[in-house]
Each structure stands twice: as structure tokens, then as C-alpha cells.
Amino acid sequence: MGQWWCVLCRAFSGLQAPINDDKAATMLIGLKPTTTKAHVVRAILENLAFRVKVLYETILSETRIPLSHIRANGGVCNNDILMQLIADFTNQTIDRAKQRANMTSLGVHF
Secondary structure, three states, X not given: OOOOOOEEEOOEOEXXXXXXXXXXXXXXXXXXXXXXXXXXXXXXXXXXXXXXXXXXXXXXXXXXXXXXXXEEOOHHHHOHHHHHHHHHHHOOEEEEOOOOOOHHHHHHHO
């Protein structure tokens, strides 16, 4: 518990759905002289996972369709910490694509 973590609220162009606040600004709080690059990277990963959680909860409340797992593909699947954070925040299993290359370029091909 003695660790100090910084927190990121990423809103470079405001906050998109479901919050929809175009005046929101990015904040990085909790910086101290002892804050390391690793702390900032962790804050970024936690922010991404939290954003997925917010969108996941919005999908559940808007569609009322129960989801048993979340599927992830592309290069982001290579980040074990981010995948675990998303699983923890959503309380869901993350199914990663076997092909972890850039899936966007694969989709363009078809």
C-alpha cells in the first residue's frame, strides 16, 4: 500500500460516449518527484481498461444482452497487463485472437 500511483483521465478531444463532454480535459494527477515512467504507463493502461469498462457497461445497459466474455484482437492483445486489467474491471474472460497481428489491415484485405 505504500506505493504512490498517478491517475490519468484521458480526454484529448473531450470525453466521448456515453459521457459526451466535449469540454473535458486530460488530467494526469498524483505526480510526485518519485513518480517513474512505469507509474505513468500503468496510469495509461488503467485508463484504457477503465474506458473499456465504461463502454462495456453501456452496452449491457443499452442492449440488455448478457455477455459471457469479451473478444480482443490486434496488437493490444500482446499486452498482458492491459488484458488482465480489462478482465478485472469488467469481471469477464478475455478471449484473445490467435492471430495477434494488426487485424485492421487484415480486415481491409477482405
